[in-house]
Amino acid sequence: xxxxxxxxxxxxxxxxxxxxxxxxxxxxxxxxxxxxxxxxxxxxxxxxxxxxxxxxxxxxxxxxxxxxxxxxxxxxxxxxxxxxxxxxxxxxxxxxxxxxxxxxxxxxxxxxxxxxxxxxxxxxxxxxxxxxxxxxxxxxxxxxxxxx
Amino acid sequence: xxxxxxxxxxxxxxxxxxxxxxxxxxxxxxxxxxxxxxxxxxxxxxxxxxxxxxxxxxxxxxxxxxxxxxxxxxxxxxxxxxxxxxxxxxxxxxxxxxxxxxxxxxxxxxxxxxxxxxxxxxxxxxxxxxxxxxxxxxxxxxxxxxxxxxxxxxxxxxxxxxxxxxxxxxxxxxxxxxxxxxxxxxxxxxxxxxxxxxxxxxxxxxxxxxxxxxxxxxxxxxxxxxxxxxxxxxxxxxxxxxxxxxxxxxxxxxxxxxxxxxxxxxxxxxxxxxxxxxxxxxxxxxxxxxxxxxxxxxxxxxxxxxxxxxxxxxxxxxxxxxxxxxxxxxxxxxxxxxxxxxxxxxxxxxxxxxxxxxxxxxxxxxxxxxxxxxxxxxxxxxxxxxxxxxxxxxxxxxxxxxxxxxxxxxxxxxxxxxxxxxxxxxxxxxxxxxxxxxxxxxxxxxxxxxxxxxxxxxxxxxxxxxxxxxxxxxxxxxxxxxxxxxxxxxxxxxxxxxxxxxxxxxxxxxxxxxxxxxxxxxxxxxxxxxxxxxxxxxxxxxxxxxxxxxxxxxxxxxxxxxxxxxxxxxxxxxxxxxxxxxxxxxxxxxxxxxxxxxxxxxxxxxxxxxxxxxxxxxxxxxxxxxxxxxxxxxxxxxxxxxxxxxxxxxxxxxxxxxx
Numbered sequence: 001x002x003x004x005x006x007x008x009x010x011x012x013x014x015x016x017x018x019x020x021x022x023x024x025x026x027x028x029x030x031x032x033x034x035x036x037x038x039x040x041x042x043x044x045x046x047x048x049x050x051x052x053x054x055x056x057x058x059x060x061x062x063x064x065x066x067x068x069x070x071x072x073x074x075x076x077x078x079x080x081x082x083x084x085x086x087x088x089x090x091x092x093x094x095x096x097x098x099x100x101x102x103x104x105x106x107x108x109x110x111x112x113x114x115x116x117x118x119x120x121x122x123x124x125x126x127x128x129x130x131x132x133x134x135x136x137x138x139x140x141x142x143x144x145x146x147x148x
Numbered sequence: 149x150x151x152x153x154x155x156x157x158x159x160x161x162x163x164x165x166x167x168x169x170x171x172x173x174x175x176x177x178x179x180x181x182x183x184x185x186x187x188x189x190x191x192x193x194x195x196x197x198x199x200x201x202x203x204x205x206x207x208x209x210x211x212x213x214x215x216x217x218x219x220x221x222x223x224x225x226x227x228x229x230x231x232x233x234x235x236x237x238x239x240x241x242x243x244x245x246x247x248x249x250x251x252x253x254x255x256x257x258x259x260x261x262x263x264x265x266x267x268x269x270x271x272x273x274x275x276x277x278x279x280x281x282x283x284x285x286x287x288x289x290x291x292x293x294x295x296x297x298x299x300x301x302x303x304x305x306x307x308x309x310x311x312x313x314x315x316x317x318x319x320x321x322x323x324x325x326x327x328x329x330x331x332x333x334x335x336x337x338x339x340x341x342x343x344x345x346x347x348x349x350x351x352x353x354x355x356x357x358x359x360x361x362x363x364x365x366x367x368x369x370x371x372x373x374x375x376x377x378x379x380x381x382x383x384x385x386x387x388x389x390x391x392x393x394x395x396x397x398x399x400x401x402x403x404x405x406x407x408x409x410x411x412x413x414x415x416x417x418x419x420x421x422x423x424x425x426x427x428x429x430x431x432x433x434x435x436x437x438x439x440x441x442x443x444x445x446x447x448x449x450x451x452x453x454x455x456x457x458x459x460x461x462x463x464x465x466x467x468x469x470x471x472x473x474x475x476x477x478x479x480x481x482x483x484x485x486x487x488x489x490x491x492x493x494x495x496x497x498x499x500x501x502x503x504x505x506x507x508x509x510x511x512x513x514x515x516x517x518x519x520x521x522x523x524x525x526x527x528x529x530x531x532x533x534x535x536x537x538x539x540x541x542x543x544x545x546x547x548x549x550x551x552x553x554x555x556x557x558x559x560x561x562x563x564x565x566x567x568x569x570x571x572x573x574x575x576x577x578x579x580x581x582x583x584x585x586x587x588x589x590x591x592x593x594x595x596x597x598x599x600x601x602x603x604x605x606x607x608x609x610x611x612x613x614x615x616x617x618x619x620x621x622x623x624x625x626x627x628x629x630x631x632x633x634x635x636x637x638x639x640x641x642x643x644x645x646x647x648x649x650x651x652x653x654x655x656x657x658x659x660x661x662x663x664x665x666x667x668x669x670x671x672x673x674x675x676x677x678x679x680x681x682x683x684x685x686x687x688x689x690x691x692x693x694x695x696x697x698x699x700x701x702x703x704x705x706x707x708x709x710x711x712x713x714x715x716x717x718x719x720x721x722x723x724x725x726x727x728x729x730x731x732x733x734x735x736x737x738x739x740x741x742x743x744x745x746x747x748x749x750x751x752x753x754x755x756x757x758x759x760x761x762x763x764x765x766x767x768x769x770x771x772x773x774x775x776x777x778x779x780x781x782x783x784x785x786x787x788x789x790x791x792x793x794x795x796x797x798x799x800x801x802x803x804x805x806x807x
Binding site: 048049051087090091094097098101102105109115116117118121122124125128 | 154155158161162165166169170172173174190194224225226227228229231420423424427428
């Protein structure tokens with residue numbers, strides 16, 4: 001492995017550790033905020049009429065946390081994915097970071113102004129994020145399958 | 149916000165991410181191009197997806213052909229509305245007799261009425277009632293002098309229930325699919341079983357089953373107490389009904405009663421694109437009826453179907469299946485005709501009516517006062533439509549001005565705040581600043597609540613009085629010769645109609661002309677005069693006023709006991725006795741006057757009244773307060789001679805209010 005490739009892989013690894021841990025901090029903080037809304041029994045979150053918002057914000061918190069962990073998982077996996085080309089690694093990294101942004105944001109925005117039985121329009125970001133996640137995970141899975 | 153703006157704002161997020169990252173992967177030029185292409189694909193995809201179904205599409209060409217859906221289906225998307233509807237008494241208007249819905253005591257309960265015992269009990273999970281054999285009851289009623297064997301007892305399985313708020317009627321099913329009322333029902337408000345002679349305003353009958361005979365659920369209750377009813381009578385060769393195969397989409401009043409059939413709405417909205425498309429354009433979904441989006445007249449006709457006095461238009465109904473063709477949102481008059489008196493109803497129902505249509509209610513009309521104001525419930529639309537405020541459905545007033553179909557509180561289904569003057573301030577904002585100037589009562593008194601004067605309790609049903617929905621100005625003329633007690637005198641029970649007229653003329657600054665009243669109207673308390681001389685409809689309303697705390701405060705409670713005891717002594721209608729006794733309870737407390745049963749036999753009631761007179765009403769009326777319009781002796785006792793004179797003038801035709 002050339003030095004430039006090693007540097008590149010190190011840069012991606014560090015990026016995902018950075019994004020993963022900060023993402024974890026962000027989405028765990030969101031979890032604490034949601035617990036606080038519970039604690040103070042705030043109607044905007046707990047009223048039966050706001051059931052959809054509660055669900056979507058919980059999903060935002062859960063997806064954000066899991067996807068942040070996934071960034072760390074990718075960072076940890078990079079040394080073991082030696083066969084993964086630079087381009088593929090870039091693309092995987094790009095897809096997973098986008099998924100981390102789009103999925104929780106889509107759920108969160110969808111919960112701001114939900115309708116009766118449907119999330120708000122912000123939820124349209126979710127399928128886009130899901131597509132990025134699917135591609136990112138697929139690329140990582142293919143690379144993990146390739147023989148060393 | 150417009151849909152386009154929504155999309156543009158949302159698109160910024162993926163566009164930003166793509167433009168940031170793709171040039172780093174595939175080079176600046178190619179990356180930017182790819183990012184823009186992908187952004188276009190995402191944005192275009194959203195746009196096409198949401199435009200795939202124009203929200204204007206989906207209005208059924210023929211609503212009657214749309215499949216119905218059960219209300220549980222609506223809960224999938226409209227859970228909050230479903231839950232608020234579940235709390236209403238609309239839903240439980242008709243139910244099958246299951247433990248969840250039975251209100252009455254069936255734990256081997258006994259109810260004795262005029263020497264006959266009815267038993268309510270459960271056997272093998274069924275609710276059963278042992279009561280008097282209807283044939284025995286009929287024979288006894290026809291020939292009371294004839295020697296009879298002991299009363300026959302017949303066992304009935306309670307299959308269906310009607311009502312869940314004030315009273316609950318028990319129905320049994322016969323062998324030909326008809327449901328019939330049983331003579332003993334549960335009075336929920338009092339938590340007791342009562343004989344149905346005491347549940348409606350009607351004279352007592354010697355026939356134990358009198359109020360059940362001829363009352364077939366499939367013929368009457370079916371149409372207003374259920375959703376999309378079909379009577380479906382089976383007829384013999386001569387056209388006589390021999391059995392029923394009645395059906396409903398749902399027992400009780402469910403979603404589709406107000407929103408129309410939902411089959412298309414459910415099917416079309418399986419598609420999320422359509423839902424978002426409708427949401428973004430905020431135009432509403434044409435595949436379902438939304439009452440709030442209808443013009444007021446159409447909206448109110450949804451309520452009027454059951455809360456208005458209507459008869460079917462024979463040409464518009466299927467005469468074989470007899471199904472109600474009206475669907476929410478349609479013009480009610482296409483299918484039903486509104487009537488304004490029982491005589492007019494009979495005229496409309498007659499096959500070949502003769503002579504001019506009688507609009508004016510007779511003096512014993514069981515639905516309307518002499519001036520056409522409804523006197524019982526289920527006619528609220530008629531009352532509202534008569535109001536100047538309604539402007540014939542072209543103004544702002546509608547049922548939904550004060551009520552809502554999905555209320556927080558199922559009692560009266562009022563919108564929040566509508567039990568205050570805020571209801572009227574919605575249109576009459578100017579009175580907020582000059583309330584006392586208008587009402588001539590202190591701002592915090594019940595006399596300053598708009599609806600106490602303009603929508604007084606002039607309606608009887610379910611052993612209670614209710615607000616009239618005819619919003620009316622105060623006028624003495626409306627209460628003369630119509631049977632309808634004057635609003636002022638339903639609070640000022642100790643004052644005469646003459647006093648009321650004097651006050652109203654003074655308030656108007658002379659703009660109102662005084663009418664010539666009879667000597668008695670000017671001299672005696674209007675409540676006393678009505679309870680002694682008027683028919684049972686008026687007596688019921690006035691007796692009910694004695695239970696209103698605001699009336700007792702305005703009129704003093706100290707004289708009401710002895711007076712109401714006199715009312716009870718001479719009252720032949722059990723419902724009026726119940727209301728008069730309620731008045732006693734309001735003034736003296738439940739415990740003090742507990743020893744009176746309005747449904748007991750005459751000798752027992754006489755004893756009970758004597759006891760009350762001895763124990764509770766023995767003291768004369770205290771001299772502190774002046775009652776110039778009450779017939780009192782110098783000893784501050786009720787003047788029996790005046791009362792007797794009034795009683796001799798009583799106009800007391802048989803009247804029946806079947807609500």
